[in-house]
Amino acid sequence: MRSKKAIKNILSLLIQQLVTIVCGLILPLVIIKTYGSSVNGLLSSITQFLAYITLIDAGIGQVIKSVLYKPIAHKNKDEIEKILKATQKFFNIIAYIFIIYIIVLCFIYPKLVNTEFEKNYTISLIIIISVSTFFEYFIGMVYKIYLQAEQKTYIIANLQIIVTILNTVISIILIKVGANIQIVKIISALIFIARPIFQNIYVRKKYNIKLNKNIEKYDIKQKWDGLAQHTASVIHNNTDIVILTMFTNTIEVSIYTVYLFVIKGIKNIVQSFSNGIDAAFGDMYANEEYDRLNQNFGMYEDVYFTIITLLFTCTLILILPFIQVYTKGINDANYYRPIFSYLIVLSEYIWAIRLPYSSVCMSAGRFKETKKGAWIEAIINIVISIILVKKLGIIGVAIGTVIAMLFRTTEFIKYTSKNILNRKEYIVYKKIAIIFVQTLMILLIINPILRGKQFVSYIMWGKYAIISVIISMIIIFSSNMVIYKQTVKELVSKIKNKKKSKIL
Numbered sequence: 001m002r003s004k005k006a007i008k009n010i011l012s013l014l015i016q017q018l019v020t021i022v023c024g025l026i027l028p029l030v031i032i033k034t035y036g037s038s039v040n041g042l043l044s045s046i047t048q049f050l051a052y053i054t055l056i057d058a059g060i061g062q063v064i065k066s067v068l069y070k071p072i073a074h075k076n077k078d079e080i081e082k083i084l085k086a087t088q089k090f091f092n093i094i095a096y097i098f099i100i101y102i103i104v105l106c107f108i109y110p111k112l113v114n115t116e117f118e119k120n121y122t123i124s125l126i127i128i129i130s131v132s133t134f135f136e137y138f139i140g141m142v143y144k145i146y147l148q149a150e151q152k153t154y155i156i157a158n159l160q161i162i163v164t165i166l167n168t169v170i171s172i173i174l175i176k177v178g179a180n181i182q183i184v185k186i187i188s189a190l191i192f193i194a195r196p197i198f199q200n201i202y203v204r205k206k207y208n209i210k211l212n213k214n215i216e217k218y219d220i221k222q223k224w225d226g227l228a229q230h231t232a233s234v235i236h237n238n239t240d241i242v243i244l245t246m247f248t249n250t251i252e253v254s255i256y257t258v259y260l261f262v263i264k265g266i267k268n269i270v271q272s273f274s275n276g277i278d279a280a281f282g283d284m285y286a287n288e289e290y291d292r293l294n295q296n297f298g299m300y301e302d303v304y305f306t307i308i309t310l311l312f313t314c315t316l317i318l319i320l321p322f323i324q325v326y327t328k329g330i331n332d333a334n335y336y337r338p339i340f341s342y343l344i345v346l347s348e349y350i351w352a353i354r355l356p357y358s359s360v361c362m363s364a365g366r367f368k369e370t371k372k373g374a375w376i377e378a379i380i381n382i383v384i385s386i387i388l389v390k391k392l393g394i395i396g397v398a399i400g401t402v403i404a405m406l407f408r409t410t411e412f413i414k415y416t417s418k419n420i421l422n423r424k425e426y427i428v429y430k431k432i433a434i435i436f437v438q439t440l441m442i443l444l445i446i447n448p449i450l451r452g453k454q455f456v457s458y459i460m461w462g463k464y465a466i467i468s469v470i471i472s473m474i475i476i477f478s479s480n481m482v483i484y485k486q487t488v489k490e491l492v493s494k495i496k497n498k499k500k501s502k503i504l
Helices: 002-035 037-073 077-112 119-138 141-149 153-176 181-207 223-247 250-275 278-286 290-326 338-363 368-392 394-419 426-450 458-483 485-496
Strands: none
Touching (some): 037 077, 077 119, 141 153, 141 181, 223 250, 223 368, 250 394, 278 290, 278 338, 290 485, 426 458
């Protein structure tokens, strides 16, 4: 049962991310060509400032999921309703805080951003975009978390696929008929409100969850630890654009976000493998199936490292040629930034390496024990980025991110190995060394093939992308068949014996 749910989750999330990547590449390009790089940069900057609201999703969300696994496993509906009711009350408190934050942002942000836009123009966009974000996180967050804990993330993903496609199509139509950006964003907000509404309807009908009745008070342990940890994480993840907004201009922000969106697409594909399976690991931990957890985590780790090596190595090679084609004809900014591209891909490569360990930590409810590292990561990123941005600009903030990512990844590997999986750290570092060698080999082979070429079309880019992927797959898969021979044997054996339900 766990395997079937995990596979459905992973497939749905992968399709969702592919749709998000395609739609997310199309829509910003239309915005840049119609309204200019400055407008795109302004929208991206505002979205990042408002993204601090997402600390509720992954901060409290992870804590709630970790305490829901056990009552769900034992089908204890009363306990589930107590937890969800307490969660709802906690979200209401946070909601008031963020309403105040949005009001304050309307006063402060126009003074921070170095832009040619009028104050009222900027404020109107803040309010419009905040409405969309507000409803996304407060109409259906409780039920979203419940579905994730129930290992039914695919429901959320499928709804998101529909609204993403709908939003892209309608937004492009509005832009083409000459609508201003405020109208486009208002309609976009209304479309995205639909997902949490339908999500709520599904959960109420399917599980008969009732939160409006009198329910005994429930204390969510570690809620403030989870919130504190993810607050630090959100600060870290949004540091670069905030600092670029304050110390450079909206064109530099636009350049950053174009690269970031490509990386974010790859990052979200990678995260699909984690989000699709972390509930299964949480279920094992809640049921004290520690041997099975260790066995399956090791197998997952080997497969996962194979996937991220392929994805991020190809991204390192292909991102600059893609940016050349993607920004062809855009003359109001220089989007060709080689050093920055390598650094930003490297930072997310490091993030991807740590994801299995951070996921299993959160699934085990280890929020208090790991929150200090989250704050240190955020501080490292902020301090180094501010110091370097004045001299190195966009490259400086990328360096700050890389160094901060290295620190936090090392911390997660150390804590998880010692306190959850009970194994030596060198096992992980040996696998990371393999990733490094494989990436280096592929770069040495493919870079000379691409050197000096000017990419002028998606067909040309696609041709070399196929060549790069094939060479990378040959090197990675052939070497991993030998290195992870035991994992391959176990997977083949399970498939042959039709024991897929016991993989997890």
